[in-house]
Amino acid sequence: MDGIEPLPDRITAIDTHTAGMAKVTAGYLIDAPRPTLIECGPALSIAAVIRRLKAVGMDPGDLAFLVVSHIHLDHAGGAGNVLAAFPSATVVVSEVGARHLVDPERLNASSRRVYGELYDTVYGDCTPIRADRVRGVADGELLDLGGGRRLELMYTPGHAKHHIAAFDPDAGALFVGDSVGVKMPGMRIIRPATPPPDFDLVLSQRTLDRYKALEPAVVYLAHYGAVDPPMDALHEASDQLADWFTTAEAAYAQHSELDHVTETLAQRFADEVVDDPGDPEAARRLALLSGYESNALGLIRYLDLRDEGRVAR
Numbered sequence: 001m002d003g004i005e006p007l008p009d010r011i012t013a014i015d016t017h018t019a020g021m022a023k024v025t026a027g028y029l030i031d032a033p034r035p036t037l038i039e040c041g042p043a044l045s046i047a048a049v050i051r052r053l054k055a056v057g058m059d060p061g062d063l064a065f066l067v068v069s070h071i072h073l074d075h076a077g078g079a080g081n082v083l084a085a086f087p088s089a090t091v092v093v094s095e096v097g098a099r100h101l102v103d104p105e106r107l108n109a110s111s112r113r114v115y116g117e118l119y120d121t122v123y124g125d126c127t128p129i130r131a132d133r134v135r136g137v138a139d140g141e142l143l144d145l146g147g148g149r150r151l152e153l154m155y156t157p158g159h160a161k162h163h164i165a166a167f168d169p170d171a172g173a174l175f176v177g178d179s180v181g182v183k184m185p186g187m188r189i190i191r192p193a194t195p196p197p198d199f200d201l202v203l204s205q206r207t208l209d210r211y212k213a214l215e216p217a218v219v220y221l222a223h224y225g226a227v228d229p230p231m232d233a234l235h236e237a238s239d240q241l242a243d244w245f246t247t248a249e250a251a252y253a254q255h256s257e258l259d260h261v262t263e264t265l266a267q268r269f270a271d272e273v274v275d276d277p278g279d280p281e282a283a284r285r286l287a288l289l290s291g292y293e294s295n296a297l298g299l300i301r302y303l304d305l306r307d308e309g310r311v312a313r
């Protein structure tokens with residue numbers, strides 16, 4: 001079946017079919033006594049995820065955990081639907097974001113403002129999850145998958161204040177959500193993901209430094225797949241973020257208007273997407289998930305707060 005890709009160490013990539021496109025958001029299924037899915041994508045495309053989980057042999061009672069790196073809808077929007085289809089599963093989320101999955105009204109309202117018309121065509125409503133099926137976790141907590149396998153959960157803010165990563169020490173696999181950036185098919189380099197309202201430069205770089213210290217054998221991005229070699233990718237992510245930020249900061253110092261910062265980023269980084277006529281979806285994927293304007297909005301918000309002395313330098 002399409003959208004199912006076996007990876008080493010009993011990990012399977014389950015393409016979430018976000019926006020009806022291949023290779024936008026990856027889910028990662030770990031085959032262990034307590035089977036665990038990392039990321040599920042938005043509610044509107046969740047039927048594909050459930051179909052693919054069933055195709056790899058997951059019965060309704062099988063899934064034990066759904067780990068979401070953060071509560072942006074392209075990662076966690078379908079969590080309620082997954083839990084409805086797999087009644088034994090618990091969702092694992094940062095303790096900072098947990099209450100928004102129990103009562104998603106505010107999350108849905110703010111997402112609708114951010115995504116505009118895409119809210120109804122790509123994302124859809126997050127449905128509420130019973131509190132006893134939501135496990136909010138802090139930095140350093142362990143998730144026992146059974147059979148000696150475990151995930152070490154890390155609190156990794158920067159992209160969002162409710163962001164966690166999961167490290168599988170047996171496989172050396174580090175699942176980083178959006179905290180390293182975005183590199184989908186057709187892209188030359190890792191693009192930073194700096195959206196509003198939480199992006200923070202200092203926290204992002206600190207998170208990347210923590211990942212480097214782990215010396216992972218493989219780094220799995222949510223958008224999309226493994227980046228190789230992993231340590232080079234982490235250094236590239238730090239360098240790209242520094243460059244991206246410096247470019248935005250210089251534009252902001254000239255005029256802090258959104259259009260100006262957006263245009264400056266677009267001009268400076270336009271060659272990141274390989275202009276491959278054989279892959280017309282590359283630019284669409286990037287515009288959907290990490291467009292210049294939403295990144296510029298997050299950077300401007302951060303620079304405003306920094307000017308006001310409200311974030312750490």
Ligand SMILES: [Zn+2]
Pocket residue numbers: 070072159160178
């Ligand atoms: Zn995100």
